[in-house]
Amino acid sequence: MKKLATGLLSGMLVLGLLAGCGQKGAAPAPGGDAAQEPSQTSGSLKIAVVPKLIGIPYFNASEQGAKQAGEDLGVEVIYTGPTQADAAAQVKVIEDLISKKVDVIAVAPNDPAALTPVLKKAKAQGIKVMDWDTKADQSVVDLSVQQVDDEVYGRHMADLLVQAMGKEEGNVAIVTGGLSAQNLNTWIDWSLKQIQEKYPNLKIIGEKIGTDEKQQVAYQKTLDLLKANPDLDGILAYSTVAPLGAAQAIQEKGLQDKVSLIGVALPTDSKPFLEDGSLDTATLWNPVNLGYLTVAAAKELAEGKTIENGQDIPNIGKVEVKEDGKTVILGPPSDFTKENAGDYNF
Template sequence: MKKLTIVLLALLIAMTVGSGVIMAQEDYTILVMPKLVGIPYFNASETGALQAGEDLGVNVEYAGPTQADAAAQVKMIEDYITRGVDAIAVAPNDPAALSPVLKKAREEGILVLDWDTPADKKLVDYSVHQIDDQAYGEHIVDLLVEEMGTDEGDYAILTGGLSAANLNSWIDYGLDYAEEKYPDLNLVTERIPTDEKQQEAYSKTLNLLRAYPNLKGIIGISTPAPIGAAQAVEERGLSDEVAVVGTSLPNDSRPYLKSGALDVATLWEPDKLGYLTVYVALEALKGNEITDGMEVPEVGKIEVWEDGKTIIMGPPTDFTAENVDQFDF
């Protein structure tokens, strides 16, 4: 009887402790905020973030503005600070505009992360990146030259928003690389903002094609930009004359890759990025260290830089007419 009592007591303690751990995680609330909601890229990130919440036993709220608006992000973050969330992971539309509210969040004891797009490095506990920005920017330029079939001639760059730090970083690295490796490439105009909208990229590309009849290539940075560019190029019957490459989802890219209007789309798996963001936030809330080479469920091995806070998910994937049907996001 005494032994049975001890066994039952041990089981009761184990169940209580186990329950306590789970409840502690469920008591955490992590806000994951994209630049905007309602576009396929951030819809896929939402799927991953919410799946992580379910798998890891933590409350995840995925919320953002309906337009790529930094002021709207600030207001929403203010509201979540008042509600008392434990962690805020944000993809800033304008890093400088968000600095005061992120500083306030830290002062309130809230864990602050950025993901997808960097915020002020001094204000974040962790910075979750898809890829190495320099390697990615250079890779995109190499893709353009490869698809143009020449390393000389006119090209243009469409971007999402002029304040988006991650997009600017890829473009800046790419321009530096092009200047050094492909000096005969000619950027016909400054990077062109498209407000993260396919229709805007489409109309801006039509203007480009009229203004620069010798244009040989277009880079689209932001997931809607390459699609809008390809739509315009296809409409004008210039798929064989103007190469289009850029950062886009395979499902959006598929019809244009198949038609030849879009030559290559390059990206990562955004659902995994959403998952990784929640995983990192939860581990940090629990006081666990995030280490280089660690294996993250549903994601794989990650890279952690020497600063201890920059996390790289992994290399990009290139989507082409030949392989795009292997992907569904």
């Protein structure tokens, strides 16, 4: 039944979404771990961009965009973060950045509440505070750069899973990255709301399964999930490594035609799993552009400027600004399938 996902409605949706994000000039992601050196520029502004962790493809791609923006806009970009998705390690990174007297700190928090004290300390010393990719404490941040509208994205993932399954009933599991990650939890909440409102005959199996942003953990926990639930019909996977581990487990067990999988993942990483059907659809955005937009927005913030709704950001395009006036949205998501995954270089 899951092969019904290739119907006309799904195809039209994919084409529409790709038109929104896919044309924004992606560059290839760097191959190695994210460096902690500033981009080579003589700019007077110092902008620090702190990911959840360094060394995974998603944040490597964001680093490339951030550093390219630094070169294009004439600001110094320091891209640095912990090697594990750990809030305490992020606090140490931010403490170091405060001592370096940077002008802006933009952070993708592993645990928003855990970072509030150190972000308040940064603000007390005159440093502008932003979040990007994942929301921090909104009472602290001056500007928030987000990938997509959370509600649209979460609901979209639930719709994609039903399309892949080819039916509106069955057993579904939730696999995620860090259990405290605000963006992942928000998307999950909206997916569950969409299921409750639109697909009441879908049953969620157990609690959401955390994988600590590690593909190997996602692989092992999905194996356990499949063994414990032989009647499982679908999996929703959040974070860019969780879908890969889940797909690896489905592939190993030969369950491509039984268990549908939708996940937040990069097209290049997803391609082998998309091709054999262990991952039905990967949905994301361009992380290179996200890094670029973060630095562009940080420069505007440092210079006392305001980004307006519909403003055209060079190399990015028009962005959406929410009603709160401080949340900037990169754009709609893109869906990646076995037919189009090879068209992208991130």
